[in-house]
Amino acid sequence: DAKTTQPTSMDCAEGRAANLPCNHSTISGNEYVYWYRQIHSQGPQYIIHGLKNNETNEMASLIITEDRKSSTLILPHATLRDTAVYYCIASYTGTASKLTFGTGTRLQVTL
């Protein structure tokens, strides 16, 4: 799996968009970019994933650069409940996929 690099921590005001960057310059052509978050030592929660195209679901948007060397997770209207550690992971999809977690970004949403 390709290595990913994320900032250690970020702050965001409630109601504003939270933009979480991730670098994955060694990602291979068939590796997906996955985002998970972990709220206060609960089990990681799946957010979104993508290969080349930008993706959007009810939780977030994922913007992947054209060269696929970096991506940004966007939480459009952050709330206090979005305070968590966010993990960006490059991995192959499919049943045998193992996830290699880095240190993630600790997002603190404040009033």
Next chain:
Amino acid sequence: SAVISQKPSRDICQRGTSLTIQCQVDSQVTMMFWYRQQPGQSLTLIATANQGSEATYESGFVIDKFPISRPNLTFSTLTVSNMSPEDSSIYLCSVTSGLETQYFGPGTRLLVL
């Protein structure tokens, strides 16, 4: 997505003893994994639980310390054997089915005294 439960949710154990953690899924899944999260650290994969055969362990983890069973497509157990305080962690199971995303259980919080 699959609904995953783990038992126990937390436990406090004495060193030298063993604890078996159960992972139950509400539907049949293809793959089941076990992860460990030590205090203040990220998640580390322990092993892949294979149905009907021996688990596949990651580097640094051995079967004698972390025996795993997977008797069917909805259930797996992880045993933490001969525990020491260094085994104090959150243990998480995760599952995938087909080409779907990997989903995680709520975790088991283990404290070894």
